[in-house]
Amino acid sequence: MNRRSFAANALGGALLVAATAGACAQSSPQPLPRPRMMQQSDVAPLKVAMLVYSRMVTLDLVAPQSVLQMLNSEIHLVGETREPVATDLGLPVTPTCTINECPRDLDVLFVPGGLMGSVACMKNPAILDFLADRGAHARYVTSVCTGGLVLGAAGLLRGYEATAHWAVTHLLPLMGATKVDARVVHDRNRLTGAGVTAGLDFGLTLAVLLRGQEAAERTQLILEYEPAPPFRKGTPVLAGPERVAEMRTGRVWMEGQAWDASLAAAKRLGL
Amino acid sequence: MNRRSFAANALGGALLVAATAGACAQSSPQPLPRPRMMQQSDVAPLKVAMLVYSRMVTLDLVAPQSVLQMLNSEIHLVGETREPVATDLGLPVTPTCTINECPRDLDVLFVPGGLMGSVACMKNPAILDFLADRGAHARYVTSVCTGGLVLGAAGLLRGYEATAHWAVTHLLPLMGATKVDARVVHDRNRLTGAGVTAGLDFGLTLAVLLRGQEAAERTQLILEYEPAPPFRKGTPVLAGPERVAEMRTGRVWMEGQAWDASLAAAKRLGL
Numbered sequence: 176m177n178r179r180s181f182a183a184n185a186l187g188g189a190l191l192v193a194a195t196a197g198a199c200a201q202s203s204p205q206p207l208p209r210p211r212m213m214q215q216s217d218v219a220p221l222k223v224a225m226l227v228y229s230r231m232v233t234l235d236l237v238a239p240q241s242v243l244q245m246l247n248s249e250i251h252l253v254g255e256t257r258e259p260v261a262t263d264l265g266l267p268v269t270p271t272c273t274i275n276e277c278p279r280d281l282d283v284l285f286v287p288g289g290l291m292g293s294v295a296c297m298k299n300p301a302i303l304d305f306l307a308d309r310g311a312h313a314r315y316v317t318s319v320c321t322g323g324l325v326l327g328a329a330g331l332l333r334g335y336e337a338t339a340h341w342a343v344t345h346l347l348p349l350m351g352a353t354k355v356d357a358r359v360v361h362d363r364n365r366l367t368g369a370g371v372t373a374g375l376d377f378g379l380t381l382a383v384l385l386r387g388q389e390a391a392e393r394t395q396l397i398l399e400y401e402p403a404p405p406f407r408k409g410t411p412v413l414a415g416p417e418r419v420a421e422m423r424t425g426r427v428w429m430e431g432q433a434w435d436a437s438l439a440a441a442k443r444l445g446l
Numbered sequence: 447m448n449r450r451s452f453a454a455n456a457l458g459g460a461l462l463v464a465a466t467a468g469a470c471a472q473s474s475p476q477p478l479p480r481p482r483m484m485q486q487s488d489v490a491p492l493k494v495a496m497l498v499y500s501r502m503v504t505l506d507l508v509a510p511q512s513v514l515q516m517l518n519s520e521i522h523l524v525g526e527t528r529e530p531v532a533t534d535l536g537l538p539v540t541p542t543c544t545i546n547e548c549p550r551d552l553d554v555l556f557v558p559g560g561l562m563g564s565v566a567c568m569k570n571p572a573i574l575d576f577l578a579d580r581g582a583h584a585r586y587v588t589s590v591c592t593g594g595l596v597l598g599a600a601g602l603l604r605g606y607e608a609t610a611h612w613a614v615t616h617l618l619p620l621m622g623a624t625k626v627d628a629r630v631v632h633d634r635n636r637l638t639g640a641g642v643t644a645g646l647d648f649g650l651t652l653a654v655l656l657r658g659q660e661a662a663e664r665t666q667l668i669l670e671y672e673p674a675p676p677f678r679k680g681t682p683v684l685a686g687p688e689r690v691a692e693m694r695t696g697r698v699w700m701e702g703q704a705w706d707a708s709l710a711a712a713k714r715l716g717l
Binding site: 233234236240241244264269320332358359370372373380388392393394396397398401402404406408409410413414418422 | 511590611612641668669674675682684
């Protein structure tokens with residue numbers, strides 16, 4: 176095997192990947208070239224809108240975004256305004272367009288998680304109206320982590336099976352969804368992922384729907400996604416009742432806020 | 447089970463997590479509060495330096511950073527200057543300090559990947575001198591993806607077992623390392639991860655070394671890291687010879703650059 180050219184092509188796709196500019200302003204201070212992923216240059220770019228908001232979880236956005244941009248996507252980071260938002264990691268994310276500027280017809284509408292930030296979105300009529308409007312037209316309506324609560328509050332999961340971060344999935348039925356305990360849940364054109372790291376499994380599942388199995392598999396190889404966690408404690412069942420009990424104490428306020436926001440959304444939705 | 451308080455505590459740790467400010471300037475436009483992860487408030491903050499550079503892969507940084515910040519860490523994003531760097535996703539990352547301002551005694555020195563950006567680092571004496579200096583003192587010297595090439599060029603993998611993105615691991619021996627085909631490789635105080643998504647497995651392995659098994663398991667539960675890829679094509683072996691052959695064509699230039707930078711580093715290191 177010629178390792179040099181083998182490696183070269185893989186990295187060409189993997190590591191000189193596209194910047195995220197859409198029709199709106201580029202957030203990067205040093206815009207990068209936008210090479211297309213191999214085998215994808217003959218397809219039209221996917222129109223993707225990813226909501227960004229204060230206190231979001233960076234990894235909830237970055238993992239799906241990493242997959243989507245390898246599929247020849249025009250990615251819009253959509254903020255309520257163009258002000259940079261602060262994430263859980265302190266890395267600011269600058270919207271590339273506002274909710275008013277976001278294209279109307281989307282292949283993918285995506286909402287990341289970030290609990291108190293998600294709760295704020297669940298109570299924000301401008302955000303909810305935006306999601307309801309674009310969600311009614313989008314080819315796929317999607318979320319990861321507590322982003323599922325925001326879709327729910329916008330009325331977009333009513334009558335659908337869905338999931339979210341394990342700690343909040345019990346709130347989904349309040350907003351008309353059928354809770355499913357799975358890593359990724361696909362019901363018609365809704366695709367929801369579980370907590371944080373589920374963004375990778377979600378992203379590859381979405382890749383299959385958007386670009387087919389082969390393109391998704393190529394993306395997986397580039398991202399070298401063959402996970403090997405050093406231990407298996409990633410769900411409440413695997414973590415066991417002792418750790419779960421230990422994690423139950425304290426911070427009741429925050430969950431109360433999520434609960435109240437879900438009930439308020441249910442009332443608005445006539446549920 | 448009381449789901450409300452159960453959920454609340456988990457999310458308290460998971461989703462209102464700390465901002466990354468260290469001794470240097472905060473990069474966030476809206477600094478967040480810095481609650482500590484449960485069970486970790488009685489331990490001293492870990493001093494962590496994460497190199498950031500133009501054309502880096504965002505996920506290479508964000509996955510390990512997400513783990514580390516849940517372990518009560520003081521995270522420094524270290525740039526050659528304080529100018530924001532452009533990442534593969536177009537999300538700018540603003541250094542919190544320069545290589546000259548970075549603390550001297552570190553618990554963790556970390557280098558993310560990003561091929562042509564990594565190649566540039568491999569040829570940048572200021573970056574290499576910084577890494578060699580801090581690496582000589584750091585408790586753990588670490589990388590993910592093509593960041594391993596940068597550690598190699600700084601002479602930090604000479605005589606150590608190591609890994610990197612599958613497409614470049616063959617370059618590690620040129621710089622004195624023993625290449626190991628594994629997801630995460632731990633040799634004394636060196637810890638290196640494979641490509642991109644290996645940052646999660648790497649991060650949890652590092653968490654065990656730094657804070658012990660229980661804290662690492664708690665972090666895994668918060669991140670809901672129980673991966674379930676929809677298919678298994680994430681390594682050259684799993685992807686099969688046909689796809690690998692298909693990926694061999696084109697982009698030879700970039701790999702040639704990595705090869706040349708590795709040879710130049712070997713010469714500098716007297717290998």
